Amino acid sequence: MRPEFAGAPGQAGHAGHGGRPARPGRPQQVAEVLATARVSDHLVRLTLGGPGLAAFEAKDATDQYIKILFADPALGLTPPYDLDAIRAQHGPEGVPVRRTYSVRAVRATDAGAEIDVDFVVHGSEGIAGPWAAAAQPGELVCFSGPGGKYAPEPGAxxxxxxxxxxxxxxxxxxxxxxxxxxxxxxxxxxxxxxxxxxxxxxxxxxxxxxxxxxxxxxxxxxxxxxxxxxxxxxxxxxxxxxxxxxxxxxxxxxxxxxxxxxxxxxxxxxxxxxxxxxxxxxxxxxxxxxxxxxxxxx
Ligand SMILES: Cc1cc2nc3c(=O)[nH]c(=O)nc-3n(C[C@H](O)[C@H](O)[C@H](O)COP(=O)(O)OP(=O)(O)OC[C@H]3O[C@@H](n4cnc5c(N)ncnc54)[C@H](O)[C@@H]3O)c2cc1C
Known part of the structure; x- marks a missing residue:
């Protein structure tokens, strides 16, 4: 199976497996893990915030989602990621990969915003699930988005x-x-x-x-x-x-x-x-x- 990476601050998991690299050009936001909580047997909630979320623009959609970038910790990269420069230096294998996660809740704060993201802990395979299971406050999370367009239609x-x-x-x-x-x-x-x-x-x-x-x-x-x-x-x-x-x-x-x-x-x-x-x-x-x-x- 694919290699696993423990992840490190700002290098949440990795690529290096020949997957489809992140598309360049999408604005990145760098948030900090403020808190972690096990909300059920298989769901871990990470609360993300910090100055990097000041520009977070919540959508009027209940299915809004973000694309989290996971860089190879071995490359020692610091987010936000210059994807073109990473590709030039390390090749396509070095470009961070993306994982898609819903925004469970958004809260306005004095500093801007705080968001909750609930990760399924689905075993030792993969990048995002194992990373979230072990994530600690202070780690950095780099993402683009949000996207999303569904909201429940009143009266339906x-x-x-x-x-x-x-x-x-x-x-x-x-x-x-x-x-x-x-x-x-x-x-x-x-x-x-x-x-x-x-x-x-x-x-x-x-x-x-x-x-x-x-x-x-x-x-x-x-x-x-x-x-x-x-x-x-x-x-x-x-x-x-x-x-x-x-x-x-x-x-x-x-x-x-x-x-x-x-x-x-x-x-x-x-x-x-x-x-x-x-x-x-x-x-x-x-x-x-x-x-x-x-x-x-x-
Ligand atoms: C719009 C959108 C919103 C999403 N929102 C969320 C969310 O809020 N929370 C969330 O946890 N996921 C969410 N997902 C699903 C998430 O993106 C995938 O589960 C993703 O594959 C997880 O990445 P990974 O690195 O943990 O595993 P990967 O490296 O992608 O996969 C490794 C292995 O794990 C298996 N796997 C992946 N996900 C699961 C799963 N959920 N259960 C069992 N096995 C799995 C794969 O089949 C594969 O064999 C969302 C996806 C989309 C498209």
Whole structure:
């Protein structure tokens, strides 16, 4: 498998694996880890802040996300990263790689902003998950963004569904809803220690489904649980926010569009990760048939 890096301040994990390098030209922000907290068995929350976040421009979206740059600690680089200079000096292998994370919460502070980012701790593989599990206050985190465009539409009937990777964005959506919103949120997690006490309107039912362990193609119960949701007869009222592992997303797209008759404008539906793929490969495959969730994009 791929090499692992312990990470060091400002060098959170690494590249060096032949993945797709970060695109140059996106403005970078350098935040500091202010606090870390284990919010569930498999979720670690890092609170990021400091002067580097003074220019953070939160979007009017509950699925806003940042792209964190992970440089190879062996290169001794200090963020922000001059990607062109790094490429010139160290070659494409030396360019920091990106990992995508939702912004779970944003708070205005006297200094500007503080954000919470919840990382799934999914084992020893990968860069961001292992780094977050061991991150300490004072470490630097370099990122671009935020991007994102979904926000729950007031008065719609909401279907929210996802695994742990989508849980931060789903939690942010639920927290932003007004008290009269209605719907169902289906949350696929490893076990009882992964349930969170989420703020949600009384009319939005939270359905936790437990896999009984790690995510595997056969352990996920997300599709089954979504199929078990009785959708309103007025299908046009539905707005869905459905994100998670790629193959499950393909199945759920087929179900929601093909069997339930929803149209694309009602759906925020995408893959957040792919089983057995580092994010570099996962992002690159979005340009290939295997990476398309909607066949018409092929
Ligand atoms: C818009 C968007 C928002 C996202 N928000 C979040 C978020 O808030 N929190 C979050 O934790 N993730 C989030 N993700 C998913 C995250 O970007 C991926 O999980 C990413 O692959 C993690 O990087 P890594 O370095 O830990 O693992 P990688 O190096 O990318 O992958 C290493 C191995 O771990 C596996 N793996 C990766 N992610 C998971 C997982 N979640 N569960 C089980 N196995 C996994 C891969 O299949 C691969 O085999 C988001 C993705 C997108 C596109």
């Amino acid at each position: 009937w909401h279907l929210l569904a996802g695994d742990e990777a989508a849980l931060p964005a789903i939690a942010a959506a639920l927290a932003a809803m007004g008290p009269d919103e209605r719907g169902v949120a289906v949350l696929d997690v490893a076990g009882p220690g992964d349930r969170l006490d989420l703020a949600a309107p009384a009319g939005v039912e939270l359905r936790w489904v437990e896999r009984g362990g790690d995510w595997t193609p056969t352990s996920s119960r997300l599709e089954e649980a979504v199929r078990g949701v009785v959708l309103p007869a007025d299908r046009g009222a539905i707005r869905a926010f459905v994100h998670g592992e790629r193959e499950t997303m393909k199945s759920l797209r087929a179900y929601l569009v093909g069997e339930c008759g929803l149209v694309r404008q009602q759906l925020s539906l995408s893959a957040y990760w792919a089983y057995g793929r580092a994010e570099d490969a996962f992002q690159a495959e979005k340009r290939e048939p295997v990476g398309k969730i909607f066949p018409e994009d092929a």
